[in-house]
Each structure stands twice: as structure tokens, then as C-alpha cells.
Amino acid sequence: MRYALLLAPSANRVYTRSAAGLASSELKAFGTKVEETIVLGGLSYLVFEGEPESLPRLANLSSVCAIFELHGNDMLRPIGEPPLAHFDDDLLTIQKYAGKTNEHFTKLLLNVTALASSWDFLQRKFVVLDPVAGRGTTLNQALMYGWDAIGIEIDGKHVEAYAAFMKTYLQRKRIKHTADTTPVRRDGRRLGRRFDASIAGSQQVTLFDADTVEARKLMKAHCVDLIVADLPYNVVHKIGSPTQLLRAALPGWVELLRPGGALGMSWNTHLAPREQAITLLEEAGLRVSEGFDGFEHWVDQGITRDIVVARK
Structure with a gap:
């Protein structure tokens, strides 16, 4: 046809x-x-x-x-084929704030990452990790698909804003849920906080208020199917540039990824050419997926965004 x-x-x-x-x-x-x-x-x-x-x-x-x-x-x-939609679309559109990534692009990045994995897009309930979660657009898109979502965000204000939004949203929609924020400790050291929400007894979303470099200390190995990271375009992490952040964080992210899982990331090519991004992924033990190109596009002055996807 x-x-x-x-x-x-x-x-x-x-x-x-x-x-x-x-x-x-x-x-x-x-x-x-x-x-x-x-x-x-x-x-x-x-x-x-x-x-x-x-x-x-x-x-x-x-x-x-x-x-x-x-x-x-x-x-x-x-054609009357409906998309996956476990919630109303205002879960994605109601939040408005400076620097929010376009919802269409967030969905695109999640889609191509899922397609690069070993599992069928419609036949698996994926566990998605966004290690630079911001205020949770990727987490909400994963929830829309009926999947579970985990995020890590170093800015505590973003975590508080997401927790407040999710509690209010679930209450207003009269969706049965539990939600709480608790401290995270490992070996007697406080790593941060975590917001957890169990939704209708069938989905789970967690957002850690912590440093993504500590990702492996926050979770067990091989606990996620997909890692989706829309890296900050002009923001310098406390340990340095986005490239330095990847070098420090990728080993921990890859340990969390199940074999057969995939990592998709977008970034500003003015800060690192595509070849450098591919090299970093390969050095971390991932295999860059072929056929997932053609996504480079202009965003703003000084920002040209691209996507690269790799499988474990």
C-alpha cells in the first residue's frame, strides 16, 4: 500500500x-x-x-x-490506527518553562532509541532512564507509552517542580497513585533524594535529585532497557563540558543498561562533532547503530542538534 x-x-x-x-x-x-x-x-x-x-x-x-x-x-x-496513549496529551503539553525541549523531538529521540534495541516497539514494557532529566519531558513520554521511567537530575529545583506537577496532575485526573520523596543513602553517605510515584498499580516513575556521574551507585546493574539523554546544549556541568560529562558518566550509564538495550542521545554539534560522540560511545563498549542518521538540524544561534544511537 x-x-x-x-x-x-x-x-x-x-x-x-x-x-x-x-x-x-x-x-x-x-x-x-x-x-x-x-x-x-x-x-x-x-x-x-x-x-x-x-x-x-x-x-x-x-x-x-x-x-x-x-x-x-x-x-x-x-487510517484509524490509534497511537499508544495511556494518559491525556496534556501530560506532555501542560508544562511551560524556559528551555523546555519540543515534545515532538523528545518523542523522536525516545522512538529511535527503542527501535535500536533488541526488542519490538509494541511488545515490551520498557524501562527508560533519562540521566539528564531536567523537568521530566522524557519521563512523561515514556509514561504515555505505558512504560516505566527513571530520571536523574542534578538541579533540586527541577526535581521539586516535577514532583509537584506529577502529584497535582494525578490528583486532578483522579488516577489512583502513591507518591513520596525520600533521601538516598549508600554506605552511610547521602547521595541525594528520590521522588517515586506508583501509578494505578501498573507504572512506576522515579526521579533522583543527584549527580548523574553517581548513576551506578543509585541503581542496580542491568536495570534499564533504554537510556535517552538530551544533553544540555550550552550548559557546563560542574565537572566540565558535555564531552567531559560523557567521559565521566557513560561507564556508569552503560552498566545500568541491559544487554540488547540501547542508548540514544542528542547534543549540540558545535560542542562536539558527530565523530567524537561516536568515539565516546564505542569506548564505553556500545555499538553505534547504522541507519539512524539524518537527524541533524538547526535549533538556535550556536546550537545545531544531532542524534546518535548505540546498542549494548
Whole structure:
């Protein structure tokens, strides 16, 4: 079958300009190639071939507004395949703050990381770790998929803001849950705090207020399936640049990753070229996945963002 993908609009106009190219690269990661772009009724559509069995996965594309069967060159039949959505979409959109990553990009990064793992996208309840979690956009996207989420964030104010948001959100939606913040100690030393929420007895989200370099001390080895890290673009960690942070933190992150799991990260290429990022991942014992490229795009003055994905 031939299908036509209508891209979802984004409030971020800069991201919208890159959306078609990013969607083409994401479709490639899903095993599908864009054949052409057509315009019908003043709207642009990405045309691709695929099997009907692939539609449940493709419904979760990060920038999809709708997918249609394309008959001839101008007749569209809507496909009613729903995406994974265990919560209302305001779980992702209600939070507004300076520096928040576009929700479409967060979903894109999570998608391609899951696709690079050894497991089927729709057949596993993944455990996702965001080791630089900020205020939890990646954690919330994992929850949307019905997965479990773990985050590490060094800024205690971000952790407090996320804990307050999740408690309020779950209460207002009248979702059964328990939530608490407790200290984290190892060998008599305080490493930080942790916020835990058990949601409807079926999902778990944890956010550590701690240094990501200490990740291995916070959790057991081989406890996560995916690591998704949107690295700070112009922010210097207390131990140095993002490159220095990766050198210090990657060994611990990789120990937490199950064999067959995948790590996906985005970063500012002005701070480190793609080749350097790949070298750091390979030195940590990961194998960079082929076919997960074409994601480099301009974000702002001094920031060009790219994605690299690797499997353990």
C-alpha cells in the first residue's frame, strides 16, 4: 500500500521547518522510505510504501498528525490506527518553562532509541532512564507509552517542580497513585533524594535529585532497557563540558543498561562533532547503530542538534 503522512503542526516554528526531514529520517528508522512529497488542498504529505501490519507502530511517529491510504494521486482514505496513549496529551503539553525541549523531538529521540534495541516497539514494557532529566519531558513520554521511567537530575529545583506537577496532575485526573520523596543513602553517605510515584498499580516513575556521574551507585546493574539523554546544549556541568560529562558518566550509564538495550542521545554539534560522540560511545563498549542518521538540524544561534544511537 501507498500511504500519505500529514505532519502535525508545532508551536515551535524553527522545529516545524525541520519537521519533514526529521520525519523522513524517523520513517527510515522504522524501516520505511519516503518516496516523494505531494501537495493536496494546499497541504504537504510525505508519501511512503508499507504493509498494513506496520501501521500500529507508525501511528507513534513523533510528528504524525494523520496517516492516509493514498489511492491514485489525489484520493486519501484516513487510517484509524490509534497511537499508544495511556494518559491525556496534556501530560506532555501542560508544562511551560524556559528551555523546555519540543515534545515532538523528545518523542523522536525516545522512538529511535527503542527501535535500536533488541526488542519490538509494541511488545515490551520498557524501562527508560533519562540521566539528564531536567523537568521530566522524557519521563512523561515514556509514561504515555505505558512504560516505566527513571530520571536523574542534578538541579533540586527541577526535581521539586516535577514532583509537584506529577502529584497535582494525578490528583486532578483522579488516577489512583502513591507518591513520596525520600533521601538516598549508600554506605552511610547521602547521595541525594528520590521522588517515586506508583501509578494505578501498573507504572512506576522515579526521579533522583543527584549527580548523574553517581548513576551506578543509585541503581542496580542491568536495570534499564533504554537510556535517552538530551544533553544540555550550552550548559557546563560542574565537572566540565558535555564531552567531559560523557567521559565521566557513560561507564556508569552503560552498566545500568541491559544487554540488547540501547542508548540514544542528542547534543549540540558545535560542542562536539558527530565523530567524537561516536568515539565516546564505542569506548564505553556500545555499538553505534547504522541507519539512524539524518537527524541533524538547526535549533538556535550556536546550537545545531544531532542524534546518535548505540546498542549494548
